[in-house]
Amino acid sequence: MKRIITAKVKNRSGVLNRITGLLQRRQFNIESISVGRTEHEDNSRITFVVDVEDFQKLEQVTKQLNKQIDVIKVSDITDKAIVSRELALIKISSNAQLRTEIQGIIDPFRATIIDVSKDTMSVQVTGKQEKIEALIELLRPYGIKDIARTGITAFLRGQQPSNQEQTPFSLLN
Amino acid sequence: MVMSNQEQERERKAEAHTPKTGADLLIEALIEENVETLFGYPGGAVLPIFDALYKKKHLFNQVLARHEQGSIHAAEGYARISGKPGVVISTSGPGATNLVTGITDAMIDSLPLVVFTGQVNQPVIGTDAFQEADIIGITTPITKHNYQVRKVSDLPRVIKEAFHIATTGRPGPVVIDIPKDVAANPCQDSYDNSFHLPGYQPTIKCNPLQVKKLKEAIQQATKPVILAGAGVQFAQASSELLEFAETHQIPVVNTLLGLGTFPGEHELSLGMGGMHGTYAANTALYDTDLLINIGARFDDRLTGNLDHFAPSALVAHIDIDPAEIGKNVNTHIPIVGDAKYALIEMKKQIKDSPTFKAWRDVCLSNKKEFPLWYNEPTEAMIGQWVIDKVFKATKGEAIVATDVGQHQMWSAQFYKFNKPNRWVTSGGLGTMGFGFPASIGAQLAKPNDLVVAIVGDGGFQMTLQELSILQERHLPIKIIIVNNQALGMVRQWQEAFYSQRYSESIFSIQPDFVKLAEAYEIKGVKIEDPHDFEKQLDELIAYDGPVLIDARVLQQENVYPMIPPGKGLNEMIGVKP
Ligand SMILES: Cc1ncc(C[n+]2csc(CCOP(=O)(O)OP(=O)(O)O)c2C)c(N)n1
Numbered sequence: 001m002k003r004i005i006t007a008k009v010k011n012r013s014g015v016l017n018r019i020t021g022l023l024q025r026r027q028f029n030i031e032s033i034s035v036g037r038t039e040h041e042d043n044s045r046i047t048f049v050v051d052v053e054d055f056q057k058l059e060q061v062t063k064q065l066n067k068q069i070d071v072i073k074v075s076d077i078t079d080k081a082i083v084s085r086e087l088a089l090i091k092i093s094s095n096a097q098l099r100t101e102i103q104g105i106i107d108p109f110r111a112t113i114i115d116v117s118k119d120t121m122s123v124q125v126t127g128k129q130e131k132i133e134a135l136i137e138l139l140r141p142y143g144i145k146d147i148a149r150t151g152i153t154a155f156l157r158g159q160q161p162s163n164q165e166q167t168p169f170s171l172l173n
Numbered sequence: 174m175v176m177s178n179q180e181q182e183r184e185r186k187a188e189a190h191t192p193k194t195g196a197d198l199l200i201e202a203l204i205e206e207n208v209e210t211l212f213g214y215p216g217g218a219v220l221p222i223f224d225a226l227y228k229k230k231h232l233f234n235q236v237l238a239r240h241e242q243g244s245i246h247a248a249e250g251y252a253r254i255s256g257k258p259g260v261v262i263s264t265s266g267p268g269a270t271n272l273v274t275g276i277t278d279a280m281i282d283s284l285p286l287v288v289f290t291g292q293v294n295q296p297v298i299g300t301d302a303f304q305e306a307d308i309i310g311i312t313t314p315i316t317k318h319n320y321q322v323r324k325v326s327d328l329p330r331v332i333k334e335a336f337h338i339a340t341t342g343r344p345g346p347v348v349i350d351i352p353k354d355v356a357a358n359p360c361q362d363s364y365d366n367s368f369h370l371p372g373y374q375p376t377i378k379c380n381p382l383q384v385k386k387l388k389e390a391i392q393q394a395t396k397p398v399i400l401a402g403a404g405v406q407f408a409q410a411s412s413e414l415l416e417f418a419e420t421h422q423i424p425v426v427n428t429l430l431g432l433g434t435f436p437g438e439h440e441l442s443l444g445m446g447g448m449h450g451t452y453a454a455n456t457a458l459y460d461t462d463l464l465i466n467i468g469a470r471f472d473d474r475l476t477g478n479l480d481h482f483a484p485s486a487l488v489a490h491i492d493i494d495p496a497e498i499g500k501n502v503n504t505h506i507p508i509v510g511d512a513k514y515a516l517i518e519m520k521k522q523i524k525d526s527p528t529f530k531a532w533r534d535v536c537l538s539n540k541k542e543f544p545l546w547y548n549e550p551t552e553a554m555i556g557q558w559v560i561d562k563v564f565k566a567t568k569g570e571a572i573v574a575t576d577v578g579q580h581q582m583w584s585a586q587f588y589k590f591n592k593p594n595r596w597v598t599s600g601g602l603g604t605m606g607f608g609f610p611a612s613i614g615a616q617l618a619k620p621n622d623l624v625v626a627i628v629g630d631g632g633f634q635m636t637l638q639e640l641s642i643l644q645e646r647h648l649p650i651k652i653i654i655v656n657n658q659a660l661g662m663v664r665q666w667q668e669a670f671y672s673q674r675y676s677e678s679i680f681s682i683q684p685d686f687v688k689l690a691e692a693y694e695i696k697g698v699k700i701e702d703p704h705d706f707e708k709q710l711d712e713l714i715a716y717d718g719p720v721l722i723d724a725r726v727l728q729q730e731n732v733y734p735m736i737p738p739g740k741g742l743n744e745m746i747g748v749k750p
Contacts, residue, residue: 009372010371010372013321013323014309014313014321017313018313021313022314025314059499060500063495063496066496067494067496068372069317069318069338069370069372069373071372072371
């Protein structure tokens with residue numbers, strides 16, 4: 001099962017190395033990982049999408065991450081009210097005749113054309129992973145030359161539905 | 174090590190004239206941490222540090238091993254016995270990489286170490302400079318934490334953090350990599366060393382509600398058993414454990430590293446569990462309906478095949494490291510916290526319990542019916558017997574350090590530890606070459622106690638150069654080589670599982686260990702006859718100074734009982750003669 005896990009970490013040299021090494025060493029499958037600064041200049045936020053077999057394995061991932069000295073907080077936010085986004089850049093084959101047609105495809109996705117050359121065209125799209133995948137599928141027939149994706153980044157919505165319990169996932173305490 | 178007034182005066186003057194360096198700050202920080210014993214080995218990148226040490230050498234007991242692996246295993250032995258962090262200093266590159274085995278060993282056995290490694294000058298880091306090794310990259314997976322100090326102003330804080338991290342929560346090794354220029358360049362007199370680690374707040378006090386669950390489980394149980402690991406020792410909770418077990422009359426199994434946390438000769442002690450554990454211990458772990466794990470990590474050498482591990486038990490697990498809980502064994506009652514605190518809370522809450530008499534009687538009769546065994550030797554000695562004799566001759570009171578192999582398992586089986594902090598062995602990593610240098614660290618931690626190093630003829634040859642330290646300091650360690658002229662444990666597996674194809678496990682030649690001892694001006698004796706051994710042992714142990722005993726034992730002996738690899742607790746072999 002896929003889970004979205006976020007970690008707030010201290011910006012210290014080696015922290016990313018420590019974390020990715022840990023995940024690899026303990027045989028956790030990482031689908032994507034994205035990192036960037038937070039509102040606090042000393043901290044970064046890492047968003048992982050992990051593919052784990054079961055809840056026991058999931059608990060191990062969060063505990064092992066939490067155990068790292070420079071990891072301040074780990075949350076599995078999969079079942080929370082969250083906003084999650086990914087950005088993708090897609091380069092496809094295209095020529096002058098096809099441009100309008102492609103424009104018509106990408107418009108509903110609120111994607112934008114960010115580069116055009118004689119026989120290619122590059123599109124930028126942001127959104128949920130499913131939306132990005134859908135657009136890629138629609139563009140595939142034109143011939144995809146290159147794709148660059150950031151991986152998912154996510155956080156909690158400002159308000160969580162009150163019926164949803166706020167217990168972090170853990171068998172502990 | 175005492176300085177004359179004149180010398181001190183000269184030093185004060187010299188100090189007043191030269192500006193302080195990073196190396197001086199490092200030494201000051203060590204003094205502030207009450208470090209007395211240092212396991213260092215010099216080299217280019219740490220020359221500034223050793224120079225600063227030279228000026229303060231009267232404040233430290235500096236131990237120069239003959240190989241950095243010796244330094245770090247000695248530091249581990251020191252940490253295990255003293256309860257204080259072991260401090261190691263090595264140079265960059267090869268000095269640092271020579272520490273890797275020991276750092277890994279300390280990580281897996283949770284020993285507090287603070288390891289300083291030199292690094293090349295900052296401007297050349299990343300250029301494959303002379304003696305450059307990426308020790309941060311190398312040690313990231315084998316340290317609790319590591320640092321490379323880029324600014325001298327960070328050094329005092331980093332050192333303070335490192336000692337805190339190494340010694341609190343679940344202890345472990347911390348590496349501090351110091352580029353030569355950081356140590357050498359002049360700097361301010363002092364810097365702020367206060368720290369805040371929001372990501373590191375170990376849980377010491379367990380949740381009382383979880384203890385309540387354990388209480389309820391005990392009320393329901395009919396076959397409870399306690400599994401006590403090294404966590405009990407780190408928490409210094411042996412007397413609380415004893416009281417708890419006695420109050421409720423619950424039998425106790427120890428892990429390899431937990432030996433001594435519960436008195437080995439106590440009626441309720443079932444001995445060690447696991448691959449070479451006792452029948453009584455493993456059967457109890459198999460049959461139990463409530464397993465109370467206190468500070469053990471369910472290592473695979475303990476559990477055997479997980480499908481047969483405590484199959485019908487409710488599992489309660491007390492551990493200071495939450496990541497250990499539920500890692501290998503599904504756990505119903507997790508209790509995160511320090512073992513001592515948890516045992517005190519248990520005493521408060523759990524006043525009475527049903528009587529477990531029937532179960533207790535089964536366990537005790539198993540213990541009686543299926544004791545550890547060996548065949549009494551007549552002409553040639555055997556390892557088990559040697560260790561049994563050493564146990565009796567030292568009245569079970571020695572500090573025992575072992576290497577890895579058959580002699581280690583026999584020591585765990587036949588040396589009954591009645592007190593904690595007496596047992597030094599490499600459990601998780603199974604590091605050959607560990608035992609002898611670790612015994613040196615143990616002796617330095619307890620200069621007045623009897624220390625016995627029980628080693629195999631194979632492993633001893635991995636780090637025997639540290640005999641120099643015994644010669645130099647006249648450390649009265651008694652080295653007993655259980656000499657089967659083979660890599661015994663490997664030979665045993667080849668006999669049992671590889672149709673006796675003894676591939677590279679039998680030594681065709683060996684050094685003359687007695688002459689070797691004498692080369693270091695150490696008393697050496699070779700003993701082949703059991704009667705001689707019995708006759709001489711008391712005297713050799715009482716000898717005022719180091720002794721090396723080359724005890725020749727039968728090669729064919731195997732360690733039993735055994736859970737064969739892949740099998741479960743209920744599938745032991747060699748339970749009876
Ligand atoms: C550094 C290292 N290399 C190899 C091994 C594998 N190994 C485990 S036990 C053993 C044999 C040890 O022989 P010896 O030291 O003579 O002790 P004995 O088993 O004979 O008591 C070996 C080679 C190990 N544990 N550590």
